[in-house]
Amino acid sequence: MDELNDNGRSPVSGETRLAAVIGDPVRHSLSPCLMNAAFAETGLDWTCVAMEVPEGQASGALDGMRAMGIGGLSVTMPHKAAVASGVDDLTAGARALGAVNCIVPDGDRLVGHNTDGAGFLDGLRHDSGLDVTGLRCVVLGAGGAARAVVHALGLAGAADVAVANRTAGRALRVAELAGAAGHALEPSSVGGAVAGADLVVNATSLGMAGSEAGHPVDPDLVAAGAVVVDLIYHPAQSAWLAALRGRGVEAHNGLSMLVHQAAHAFTLWTGVEAPVAAMDAAARAALARR
Numbered sequence: 091m092d093e094l095n096d097n098g099r100s101p102v103s104g105e106t107r108l109a110a111v112i113g114d115p116v117r118h119s120l121s122p123c124l125m126n127a128a129f130a131e132t133g134l135d136w137t138c139v140a141m142e143v144p145e146g147q148a149s150g151a152l153d154g155m156r157a158m159g160i161g162g163l164s165v166t167m168p169h170k171a172a173v174a175s176g177v178d179d180l181t182a183g184a185r186a187l188g189a190v191n192c193i194v195p196d197g198d199r200l201v202g203h204n205t206d207g208a209g210f211l212d213g214l215r216h217d218s219g220l221d222v223t224g225l226r227c228v229v230l231g232a233g234g235a236a237r238a239v240v241h242a243l244g245l246a247g248a249a250d251v252a253v254a255n256r257t258a259g260r261a262l263r264v265a266e267l268a269g270a271a272g273h274a275l276e277p278s279s280v281g282g283a284v285a286g287a288d289l290v291v292n293a294t295s296l297g298m299a300g301s302e303a304g305h306p307v308d309p310d311l312v313a314a315g316a317v318v319v320d321l322i323y324h325p326a327q328s329a330w331l332a333a334l335r336g337r338g339v340e341a342h343n344g345l346s347m348l349v350h351q352a353a354h355a356f357t358l359w360t361g362v363e364a365p366v367a368a369m370d371a372a373a374r375a376a377l378a379r380r
């Protein structure tokens with residue numbers, strides 16, 4: 091069983107533990123690539139596959155996980171909320187967000203975690219060394235990614251977490267996740283808030299491959315000394331990031347959040363420190379092939 095296959099990995103055996111990502115669509119997911127790179131780097135006899143689970147069938151997938159003793163699941167759209175209702179226990183973060191992106195078996199119970207917020211903060215620290223404590227932050231968007239970021243910024247002690255969204259009602263609900271620091275922005279106050287922000291995060295889908303083109307906010311509004319994160323990582327540089335970098339603003343894409351949320355999931359499943367550099371390299375190589 092010591093022979094390596096064409097991928098340089100040990101072949102799957104009767105001992106191999108299985109992890110999977112569930113979602114729909116899921117074939118484009120980078121999770122198997124990230125996790126298998128981590129298993130190879132650490133020498134763990136695990137493998138990760140993608141499983142297409144149609145909307146409405148998350149509870150069946152959870153039953154399958156229990157019955158088959160799957161070692162860990164990553165959860166992507168459209169199942170994050172349904173899984174939060176279907177697992178046996180939730181961490182405080184997953185409960186606050188009403189969304190699970192990582193399931194960890196604990197005996198015969200399934201525990202739902204959400205590692206997106208920690209992944210965002212770790213990715214930011216990795217890319218820019220920034221600690222958000224006391225910072226003025228603007229988050230553009232109010233979907234699942236925005237919810238995780240706003241919640242994480244509030245917990246981490248940001249001084250101000252302002253949320254702007256096309257659909258104003260969603261921004262109000264998301265801003266509450268940051269506690270006392272959180273508030274929603276009226277359209278008329280977005281420009282001033284962005285100009286005064288230390289950290290600006292795009293969590294809208296504007297500029298993502300396959301989505302609408304356009305800037306989530308005028309890049310010229312961002313202060314020269316601010317740090318920007320565009321959660322989009324495909325393309326690696328959105329038009330908005332290009333415009334900001336053209337002005338000399340420190341601006342990062344969302345790849346580090348993706349890698350670091352997966353790194354947390356890896357450690358929760360295996361108890362082993364995640365090989366972040368190997369995961370990052372695997373994600374970059376996979377994206378370069380697209």
Ligand code: ATR
Binds near residue numbers: 230295
């Ligand atoms: P995710 O869960 O990945 O964060 P999502 O829930 O689809 O994705 O959220 C997408 C975000 O992009 C939302 O904030 C959406 O705004 P609405 O709440 O008004 O729908 C935002 N978005 C998408 N297309 C947009 C557009 N053309 N202009 C502005 N915002 C847009």
